[in-house]
Amino acid sequence: MVPIRAGVSDGLRRSWGIARSLVIYHGQPGKHRRARRLYREFLGPGDLGFDIGAHVGGRVRTWRRLGARVVAVEPQPDCLRVLRTLFGRDRDVTIVAEAVGARAGRARLALSSATPTVSSMSPDWIGSVTADRGFSRVRWDRSVEVPVVTLDDLVAAYGTPAFCKIDVEGFEAEVLAGLSRPLPALSFEYLPPAHDAALDVLARVERLGAPAGGYRYNYSPVETMRYASDRWLDAAELVRLLERFRPLGRSGDVYARLPDGAREPGPDGGQSRPVAPST
Template identity: 75%
Template sequence: MLARAWGIGRSLLVYHGVPGKHRRMVRFYGQFLGPGDVGFDVGAHVGNRVRAWRQLGARVVAVEPQPDFVRLLRLLFGRDDGVIVVPGAAGARPGRARLAVSSAFPTVSSLSPGWITSVSADRSFARVRWDRAVEVEVSTLDELIAVHGVPAFCKIDVEGFEVEVLAGLSHPLRALSFEYLPPAHDAALAALDLVERLGAAVGGYAYNYSPIETMRLASDRWLTAPELVPLLERFRPTGRSGDVYARLARPDRAPASGA
């Protein structure tokens, strides 16, 4: 219980307690979301992006599998009609799955045993223990879209389960992001391949990268997928995570947000 309380407190401090971080986040996500848009936050955790997106005027669907953080999201946003908290995970198909939880480091709780094996060998994860497990409901992005509308932007931060989440999406979105973690480089490339396939019929995606929580893009221009890979390789030796951002090269061909 003490480890769980410490883990929740640490997440709140890291994601809500850094001066200026919220302003940078609002400014950064303003290029993807605006008033009336729908945003999907898959892996919402403590809701720092939910808060920023609401300030931009977007309606937010916050998908979160960890029961402790579902309760926290409902405490923070339960009175806001513009936020829908979805308890559970997104994946390739509906059903149930086992979430391995790290009580002390809940940001790395994961549905992917293979990802846990990969990152456990990295020294940056030396203190991490996945000490308990919970069964969670799984839906697909297609199902979430059918209920809540098409998102203008979808953030996917699910600790190695990104490929499964993207496999549950059958149509391209205007813009999305997924986590990149250097110890799981190959998994990120598999996610990139799925995004490329989604965008092929509508003019393709352009890409950029933002190092962990900097709210800054690493490249001064948007890149093709072959150009993105060397950029990720540059950051790979740092061992620190970040996010790959993808936006349609022809956004006029994407479904309207909320449609």
Template identity: 80%
Template sequence: MFGRAYGVARSLVMYHGVPGQHRRMLRFYREFLGPGDLGFDIGAHVGSRVRAWRRLGSRVIAVEPQPDCLRVLRLFFGRDENVTLVPTAVGARAGRARLALSSATPTVSSMSRDWIDSVVADRRFARIRWDRSVEVPVTTLDDLIATYGTPVFCKIDVEGFETEVLEGLTEPLRALSFEYLPPAHDAALTALDLVERLGTTAGGYQYNYSPIETMRFASERWLDAGELVRLLDRFRPLGRSGDVYARTRRA
């Protein structure tokens, strides 16, 4: 129990306690969301994005399967009528699945065994342990859209399960992001390919990259898929994780 409490407290400090981080988020996400817009936060964790998006006046669907994180989200946003908390995972199809939990570092809890196996070889993950698991319900992005509407922006941060999440989406979104981790480079390329396919009916996507929690784009201009891959190849040896951002060329 101590390890779980420590893990949640650590996440709260990391995502809510860093001076200036919230202001950087507000400036950054203004490019994607505004008053009355709908945002999907897939892997809401302890709600740092939810907090920023609400300050921008957006409505938020916050999807999070981890029980401890859900308790935090309910405490922070349970009375906000413009935040809907969805206690599920998201994948390629609806059903149930097991979520591997890291009590001390809940930010790396994952539903992807392959992702866990790929990152444990990285020295930064050497001390991380996935010490328990829970069975959780799984929905799809298509089902979420059918229930709540199409988001203006969708953030996907699900520790190696991004490909499965995107496989459950059949319509292009105006803008989205997914996490990039250098030890799982090939999985990110698969996710990028899925986004590219979705974009064929929306005039195509353009891309940028934000290194971890900097809330800044690595490129001064938006890139095509090939240029993005070359950019990620420069960050890969540095071990710098972050998020890939995609927006339709008509955005």
């Protein structure tokens, strides 16, 4: 009887984790309005967006409402079921049931049933964040082997995206290692407990963008969908900005764009007001 009870417990954790994600990423209308204002700067009707680490499709939903075509890449089985339920009949959404890395092949994905947003293929990242108080209750309680493609593979298959979101819990550097050309605009997650890893990601983005004139950056903290700066920054300025937010211990997203990697601003200017760190 013990295995049955364990199975029921696992099932409840997984159901709770997915339900929580659905509320966070689909159940907040105000955040969706802010997201549309922000992403309108990068995506419009007919544009292509790559969502690397699509999870339960919060960004997919936003981008489709902007008229963009979406390649949603997600290896987690439970999240894939949600994506197929929500977007499986949308011909402008391609769901790719794979992870993205430095080279094609297979890799092991550590899953957190209760908090699927932190499932990761990076043991080093898991080790670094477990020391943080905010992760004290997180457990990576199972794992699965998943197929891996590269960003270059995806570009070859679907075309160059106008925007690429990368949110893969510490595996961002590996994702970018599989890209040989700059993209017009992209984002990657910043997590203060993994600050040094984020600087490695930034260095990779800088190298990618150098031949095309270099990226400019901004930062949106804690799913606010608002920029922290009222202007776009160079890499050194971005690092100083992140250092101001680092003591708060909360994650956010770094946005990077080439000089011609953004659309013309809409009537609202294409972005919301700057967000200052708490003091």
